[in-house]
Amino acid sequence: MTPPVRILGFVNHIAPVSDIANEISRALEWGVDAIVAQGTGSDWGPYWLGSGEQPGAAQAHNIEPYVEAALEHGIPFIFSFGIAGANTHLDQCLRDFDDLCERRGWSPRIAVVRSEVDADFLAGHIDAGAEVTAAYSDSGLETLERSTVEQAERIVALIGPEPVQAALRNDVDGVITGRALDIGLFMALPMMRGIPKAIAAHAGKMLECGGLALEPGDSGRAIWASLDDTGFEVRALTPKARASIRSLVSHTFYERSHPTLEPNPGGTLDLTEATYTETPLGVRCEGAQWRSAPYTVLLEGARRVGHRAICFLGVREPELLRQIRGWTDAGEDAVRTAPRFAEEAASGRLLISTRVYGLDGVLGSLEPNTHVTGHEAGVMVDVVAATPELAKEAAYYAFIRLFIGPYPDRKTTAGNAAAPLMPIVIPASSVYEFSIYHLLPLDDPLAIAEISVERFPRLAEEVIR
């Protein structure tokens, strides 16, 4: 019999609820062997990976009450940091963690696990004949080539539990990783203690979004589970929420295309035969299976496709609402055929689209309605071009054509639409795409992780700026 392994789980890119200290106290009463939280993901799209920026989730701030409990009680913690999770994102979070440790007088020993993939390493793999195939056949991505690797701004790997386990073996207070598989963070310690992989993975799936798997769901809350040889029990840590069969099974649906099969590094978690039984304080989960497969890690890479500039117009004129698409099409065409833009537009270095909120702003080409049915509509001119200057110039040109351009039966000859913003054109950002969303076969799961052990807060000269 393997002794139970108790996990306190939460999400570190969501601010904790105001009474989180009560939840942590409850968990400590029941026992906690590891505190685990994910803080990376691709749900925000390729922008963050490409730009190196972060949404501003204050991750090092959110973990404070959990780290306090962990250090006080000698409980290891395992966090992934930085949303996109490349080195620049991780380093920003680690600097915030330095500040937190400094302020609180903490001096934890931390294993930092970097999972940004070196382009030369990956290109070398490809040159050596590794077939790195698209993770999804519907992604439109071809088998990875060296040129695609070279064009990417940054590449990260979703490391599995193995590098986290290697990091934990360094007698550390905690492990902080870059981009990582969420459930891998949760699987690491239970598997080291002898919990079967299928059970560790199933528990990870239930815990990875913190209190979102409870009823009512709230990722600002924590969640607790006790794992053993045959399954695990999940509990809420507050009377304000509860773990129910419905809440847990519905959580297995969340953000997954298949309700019971989940491909992971080294195999698929199969919940087809999983059972859920109510207990006095929560739900007992059993019956998960692990279908072994060759070890692969998911790679994410982002490439810049251009620079965006936008402008807004409001339309309330009935005649213009009746023919709004004809009017916006004419505005787009005016840009594409203007002598100063024609060559750029023809070569694909200048793209323009007008989104009409009130008509097809949400569904785009799939919108069945062909006319504005309300009394007003919002128009967003959206330009993506090879340079920020070209994007701004084209967006302004489009605005002027829409503002003063004639349309059939026009009465509004002084100005066609309402302008809410000055300056008219907003330079938005660079635009990125996932040029890499591929599976890298690995003989050694540790090959793409770089582990270093550091004492925080780090001295100023040690910190990567």
Next chain:
Amino acid sequence: MNLYECAAIIRSKNAGPFTVTIDLFFPDQDSFELARGSSLLTVPGVAKAYGIDQSSVVGIYWDERILAGKVSVRRWSTCNDPWCPDLFGAHLHTPLAQGELTPQREGAS
């Protein structure tokens, strides 16, 4: 009755960058059976509701224990499209939700 009226919760979200999944939770067994037996919640029905190819419908799944269904569809516009209008995929339930729940026998023609 349409799906929107029948379901208690209809939640749409990305399942990875290239797929959207719509989770359906029903208030009672009758509602669940009505939806599961409908021609709307079949591969041809879902494809028709969105105006997409049947090959873009990844799967339709049911879990009677929690009176839930799940529809997964390849995204017709993803985060790799500079004009993607719904980056989290949170609003893509709407064409499906307004579909009528006609029994499969009657709707099979």
